[in-house]
Amino acid sequence: MNNVEFTDIKDKIDFERELVPVVVQDFEDNEILMVAYMNEEALEKTIEEKTAYYWSRSRQKLWKKGEESGNTQKVIDLYLDCDGDTVLLKVKQKGGACHTGHYTCFYRKLTDDGFKEVESKVFDPNIVYGD
């Protein structure tokens, strides 16, 4: 995806619902790191800069992943699903992906006793984001 232009591939992506969900996967071990959402602008900037941008549904703004924490996501590969309405990014994750300090947002696993944390933290969110 080094030299592709967003305008050349834009029509392949179904933005009918405005936002497309994006699955973010570690390119080395295939661990799922998070799911976030992109609008057209976020996808365009992601492809141009090879670093992940999303649309924050809670803050209603464009958001460069890692802009505050430094935990950026370098985009290695980008895939599109059969319906053209879901994107998969394979990334090189700096630090950890989750705002809680975990490497992945999916650190809770369903057990016979309910959801249990199965991953320890890789950074302290109080230090990274401030109190």
Added chain:
Amino acid sequence: MNNVEFTDIKDKIDFERELVPVVVQDFEDNEILMVAYMNEEALEKTIEEKTAYYWSRSRQKLWKKGEESGNTQKVIDLYLDCDGDTVLLKVKQKGGACHTGHYTCFYRKLTDDGFKEVESKVFDPNIVYGD
């Protein structure tokens, strides 16, 4: 998750938007197979039966994955993300996950020449679904 009751963990999941996106991952090689959506009933049945159920947004109905094709998904593990509004399933996929005949729905990769198919089909959808 052998003996967990849906009613015991229901309050951990944020159904404020009614549907939660579900990332489906092959439990053996960690390949991402698809993204689908669950409402409460779909999640309850998935946990009870250890086979994946979704809510079809296009058909507006509950849908047991593989009910027509036979390509069911046996649920090995279920994870919840930090915000409680996205689910990750690790599954044993029968046949292929995609209605196009590919093993994964993410069979198109962004290259310098746009999106290119990078996976061949594992079944013939005309045979599995009929013409």
